[in-house]
Amino acid sequence: MTVVYLGLGSNLGDREASIRRALQAIEGLGRLLAVSSLCETEPWGVVEQPRFLNAACALETAIPPEELLRRLKAIETALGRVPTVRYGPRVIDLDILLYGDLCLESADLTIPHPGMLSRSTVLVPLAEIAPEVRHPCTGRTIAEHLRDFGPTPDVAPYPPGLPSAGGSPSAASSRAR
Numbered sequence: 001m002t003v004v005y006l007g008l009g010s011n012l013g014d015r016e017a018s019i020r021r022a023l024q025a026i027e028g029l030g031r032l033l034a035v036s037s038l039c040e041t042e043p044w045g046v047v048e049q050p051r052f053l054n055a056a057c058a059l060e061t062a063i064p065p066e067e068l069l070r071r072l073k074a075i076e077t078a079l080g081r082v083p084t085v086r087y088g089p090r091v092i093d094l095d096i097l098l099y100g101d102l103c104l105e106s107a108d109l110t111i112p113h114p115g116m117l118s119r120s121t122v123l124v125p126l127a128e129i130a131p132e133v134r135h136p137c138t139g140r141t142i143a144e145h146l147r148d149f150g151p152t153p154d155v156a157p158y159p160p161g162l163p164s165a166g167g168s169p170s171a172a173s174s175r176a177r
């Protein structure tokens with residue numbers, strides 16, 4: 001069994017319900033160990049879209065990484081995700097952030113998630129449930145990476161969420177390192 005950390009996000013429809021349904025489906029993949037609080041975040045990548053709800057979870061599973069990715073994509077499809085532009089709006093987004101201490105790069109999958117250290121939308125919920133977990137490539141803890149990231153004004157606990165909710169992007173939303 002391996003402990004895997006997943007990122008969850010939704011910015012279309014009933015965002016909270018989509019994440020809850022995804023978590024219920026994820027429970028069928030192993031043993032759910034922890035789930036972060038929900039946070040509302042500014043969109044990343046394509047900024048002209050509704051705000052996201054994001055969360056992270058820890059899952060203990062025996063499913064190999066490539067098969068886990070296939071099953072997560074099947075959950076996304078079952079919950080109504082349809083292909084759109086990269087980083088565009090979606091009913092649900094499920095990402096493998098960490099898979100034990102594995103470092104993997106293939107045509108279909110990169111672990112650790114290649115964007116996790118440059119996105120507060122990933123680091124904030126992940127640090128809530130796994131602050132002392134070490135990134136297998138850097139050797140540093142998630143808490144250390146979040147501390148180095150600096151202020152995260154584009155992430156807020158949900159509810160209540162970010163001020164003036166409605167998808168208006170802020171300058172912080174396009175920040176990438």
